[in-house]
Amino acid sequence: MDTYYVNGEFVDDEAARVPAKDLTVLRGFGVFDFLITYNKRPFYLKEHVERLETSAKNIGLKLSHTNEQICKIVEETVKKNTHHDESNIRLVYTGGVSPDGVTPAGNGILMVMVTPKHMLPDFWYNDGASVITVDMERFIPTSKSTNYLSAVFALEQAHKTGAAEALYVDRNQRVLEGTTTNIFAIKGSSIITPPDGILPGITRSVVLKLIPESLKLEMRHIDFAELEKMDEIFITASNKEIVPVVKVNDMIVGPGKPGNVTKQIMTLFKSYTKDFGQGKIC
Numbered sequence: 001m002d003t004y005y006v007n008g009e010f011v012d013d014e015a016a017r018v019p020a021k022d023l024t025v026l027r028g029f030g031v032f033d034f035l036i037t038y039n040k041r042p043f044y045l046k047e048h049v050e051r052l053e054t055s056a057k058n059i060g061l062k063l064s065h066t067n068e069q070i071c072k073i074v075e076e077t078v079k080k081n082t083h084h085d086e087s088n089i090r091l092v093y094t095g096g097v098s099p100d101g102v103t104p105a106g107n108g109i110l111m112v113m114v115t116p117k118h119m120l121p122d123f124w125y126n127d128g129a130s131v132i133t134v135d136m137e138r139f140i141p142t143s144k145s146t147n148y149l150s151a152v153f154a155l156e157q158a159h160k161t162g163a164a165e166a167l168y169v170d171r172n173q174r175v176l177e178g179t180t181t182n183i184f185a186i187k188g189s190s191i192i193t194p195p196d197g198i199l200p201g202i203t204r205s206v207v208l209k210l211i212p213e214s215l216k217l218e219m220r221h222i223d224f225a226e227l228e229k230m231d232e233i234f235i236t237a238s239n240k241e242i243v244p245v246v247k248v249n250d251m252i253v254g255p256g257k258p259g260n261v262t263k264q265i266m267t268l269f270k271s272y273t274k275d276f277g278q279g280k281i282c
């Protein structure tokens with residue numbers, strides 16, 4: 001049994017409830033964030049809580065907790081789940097109950113759900129994963145809102161073909177990001193990642209710090225037509241870390257196996273997270 005924090009109380013996971021009239025239930029109006037622990041400590045907690053705050057601000061949802069209060073609640077909730085080896089942590093801030101069922105009334109509920117960390121398929125990391133593309137755009141992409149309708153829809157299509165992820169291609173034929181991942185592509189000595197129109201991933205921000213000096217960083221959009229010319233592609237996310245992509249739709253990327261640059265960045269990321277756990281978190 002896991003322990004969650006819901007609206008000021010710690011409760012058993014099965015007893016966690018939000019009102020049926022909450023705007024998150026009725027309208028998909030709310031925000032969330034997701035992080036994991038390394039060495040049992042929440043990785044980049046401060047940054048995830050700051051992103052929750054930005055997500056809320058961008059959709060016009062008022063939070064009644066400070067970032068410091070949210071960080072403390074997360075740390076306490078993690079301490080109540082020491083039976084996990086490592087944990088997934090989901091923060092949810094609901095839209096709250098609204099008198100007319102549509103206008104936010106500033107009474108959202110904070111939930112912190114701590115569950116055991118999932119293992120993902122080894123072959124993604126050793127042999128590379130395939131992805132599909134979908135012609136879809138996220139509404140207010142800088143916000144991790146609870147409206148992930150496009151993600152659920154697109155991932156269902158991806159899973160039908162055995163793909164690990166679906167990448168959004170916008171109306172200008174730009175490849176923006178995945179349903180829950182950011183994208184990096186390597187061409188020659190350049191590493192390219194879209195600058196905007198995306199959720200600013202925390203894993204992406206760590207990867208940006210770890211890019212070897214031998215590579216030139218190009219923060220620019222990637223055209224769909226460019227994908228087939230890329231030497232390597234990888235996707236990043238808190239739960240997935242760095243996943244090499246070897247196939248996009250029917251197209252094989254580079255030599256069809258994880259490339260050397262991707263493998264180098266995966267190694268750097270692994271050692272960075274292995275060392276994580278020293279110092280103050282918030």
Ligand SMILES: Cc1ncc(COP(=O)(O)O)c(C=O)c1O
Pocket residue numbers: 034144177178179180181182198199200201202203204236237238239
């Ligand atoms: C749309 C979207 N892009 C990118 C990411 C990756 O972000 P992070 O590295 O912070 O997990 C996520 C995470 O769920 C996401 O939902």
